[in-house]
Amino acid sequence: MSTSATIRANKNLKARRSQRVFLSMNVIVAGERTAGTKFAEHTTTVVVNAHGALVLLKEVVREEQLLRIRNEKTGDEQPCKVVVVGDSRAGKMEVGIEFIEPAPRFWRIAFPPEDWNSSSPEAKRYEKLPKAEQKKVGPL
Numbered sequence: 001m002s003t004s005a006t007i008r009a010n011k012n013l014k015a016r017r018s019q020r021v022f023l024s025m026n027v028i029v030a031g032e033r034t035a036g037t038k039f040a041e042h043t044t045t046v047v048v049n050a051h052g053a054l055v056l057l058k059e060v061v062r063e064e065q066l067l068r069i070r071n072e073k074t075g076d077e078q079p080c081k082v083v084v085v086g087d088s089r090a091g092k093m094e095v096g097i098e099f100i101e102p103a104p105r106f107w108r109i110a111f112p113p114e115d116w117n118s119s120s121p122e123a124k125r126y127e128k129l130p131k132a133e134q135k136k137v138g139p140l
Contacts, residue, residue, distance in 0.1 A: 019050075020047050021047065022047055023047070024044045025072075025107065026042065026043075026044055026073065027042075027044065027055065027070060027072055028041065028043075028072060029057060029059070029067055029069050029095075030069075031061065031067040031068065033059075034062075041057055041058060043057055043058075044056060046094065048109075050103070051102050052097045052099050053096075053097055054086075054095070054097075056090075056092035056094060056095070057092055057093050057095045058091065060093075061093075063084065063085060064081055066080075067079075067080050067081065067097060069097060074108060078099050078101075078103050080097040080100060081097065084096035
């Protein structure tokens with residue numbers, strides 16, 4: 001599902017700090033409960049960007065809570081904090097987390113530039129290629 005209350009544009013924000021990418025990636029989110037006991041939950045991302053992610057958690061967390069996230073594929077870890085607790089989906093809460101320090105390489109993907117759109121000069125270059133050089137793209 002690509003629409004979520006926690007990823008809709010915030011009226012108070014004029015621009016995003018980094019492009020969002022819908023990406024389901026296995027991660028481990030760890031932290032400490034209010035009672036002082038530790039938890040670690042295997043989960044997946046819904047959306048990622050250079051500054052954090054939207055993850056689905058069964059564990060109850062609160063805004064401003066400090067956590068750690070581990071990329072299961074690479075083993076990389078980043079300290080982060082909860083910035084929003086959103087809607088429930090399939091028994092899990094949508095939780096927006098923000099890295100303490102931006103970490104665009106954490107996800108191991110190249111984020112598109114902020115001005116990447118169909119009217120950019122790079123996008124128009126493809127249209128100018130001779131038909132013989134254009135690759136045919138089949139249905140997805």
